[in-house]
Amino acid sequence: MAVFQQANWRGPVPNCNAGGMVRPFQGLVLHIEVGTESGTDSWFHDPSSQVSAHFGNPKSGGLDQWVDTNDVAWAQVAGNSSWISLENEGNPGDSLTASQLSNAATLLAWLNLTEKISMQLAETPSDTGLGYHAMGGAAWGGHTSCPGQPIIDQRAAIVAAAQNLVSDPIVSAVSPATGAAGDAVTITGSHFTFATSVGFGNTSATQMSVDNDSQITATVPTGSGTVDVVVTTLVGSSATSAADQFTYTG
Ligand SMILES: [Zn+2]
DSSP: OOOOTTSEEOOOOSSEEEEEOOSSOOEEEEEEOSBOHHHHHHHHTOGGGOOOOSEEEOSSSOOEEOSOTTEEESSSGGGTTTEEEEEESBOTTOOOOHHHHHHHHHHHHHHHHHHOOOSSBOOSTTSOEEEEGGGGGGGGTOOTTSSOHHHHHTHHHHHHHHHHHSSOOEEEEEESSEEOTTOEEEEEEEOOTTEEEEEETTEEOSEEEEEETTEEEEEOOSOOSEEEEEEEESSOBOOOOGGGEEEEOO
């Protein structure tokens, strides 16, 4: 399974091929739903539609995923087996909302980290990076108005936001900075989106949740003395500093 943990799983859907994706993927293709996220979800679950996409991007809220990235979604015909597809809620002529732009950047960054998809603009089916449905012309179904010029023009901002996410994490504060095993602490800093673990010295936090790119809540593991709190992400681990220290009491 290649399912993005930060997406809401909406599959399985009938309109896809099990396996068959060609790696390395060439890139991520932006689409427009010409409708709502809920309507698109219903359509993709209808066998008669013969269409699907890997991911969906509602105007508010988090990403949805309908098709495993190991499987071929039916989104852009000749480009189906080498491109990951992202449907965006709305109509041609719409711009992405701030939250949709952020979701698209997070997905592009994750695909860069896990599948080496380039964080650059693709303008033709032979390029790699962030493309759009219309660039494929007739071979991709002739969808000349998908996703529409405003979204095509927002790709540079998506790439820039994705590049920012793919940076080493930095811990700037731990609060409270003293306590005991079992306590919850709030870790603030930056580039936490793809966090996988939090270390208190050499011991991993017993629980952690990524609240957003700049905040993690973690549960203190057993330990003693003063330790560095280190956040590890898909990109790397935070460098230690005086700002990341936690002191055990009692
Ligand atoms: Zn499309």
